[in-house]
Amino acid sequence: MNLAKPATAVSQERNHIKCISKMETQDLLKLISLLLQYPDEEIRSLDWQSEFANNNEPELFENLNAFGKYFHQTSLVQLQENYVHTFDFNDKTNLYLTYSKLGDEKERGQILAELKQIYEFAGFELNSTELPDYLPLLLEFVSHADMKIRTDLFSRFRGAIEHTQQMLEEKGSPYSNLLNCLSTLVK
DSSP states (O other): OOOSSOOSOOOOOOOOBTTBOHHHHHHHHHHHHHHTSOOOHHHHTOOOTGGGTTOSOHHHHHHHHHHHHHHHHSOHHHHHHHHIIIIISOGGGOSBTTHHHHTTOHHHHHHHHHHHHHHHHTTOOOOSSSOTTBHHHHHHHHTTSOHHHHHHHHHHHHHHHHHHHHHHHHHTOTTHHHHHHHHHHHO
């Protein structure tokens, strides 16, 4: 799958989870990364649903389909408003994986510096103004990273991802479908 809009950076590849092929896993991580970014016409114009229609994981398909219905049946302005209210104005559902636990504490800065080093060591160019713990950025990175790095990072941030997923589900947010997909991929 060639997603028309590159997310925030580029690097290397590798993975195998459940009966999802390596390429599907990489593409799904890239797709979730894109869909968790601020919606615009370019992201909205991507034809991603047909790419995963024959996926062997019913839970993935159901969640992607549910999010796809919301994404394509909602106006761009409404998508943008919902995105801002969901992620930018809510500390419990923001996409910065260290923020909910650490806020602006010194320890968070150390973790951000470590993440930046991990990205750089792997040859991942940070072409973004986002902090390294921004979930779409992390997903773009792990879609290219080798299995060990991917596993380590998902283990390290599993709690934060699950917390955000739970908060989104409690809010009834369609974005919970994307985090449900992510959880299925990294089980």
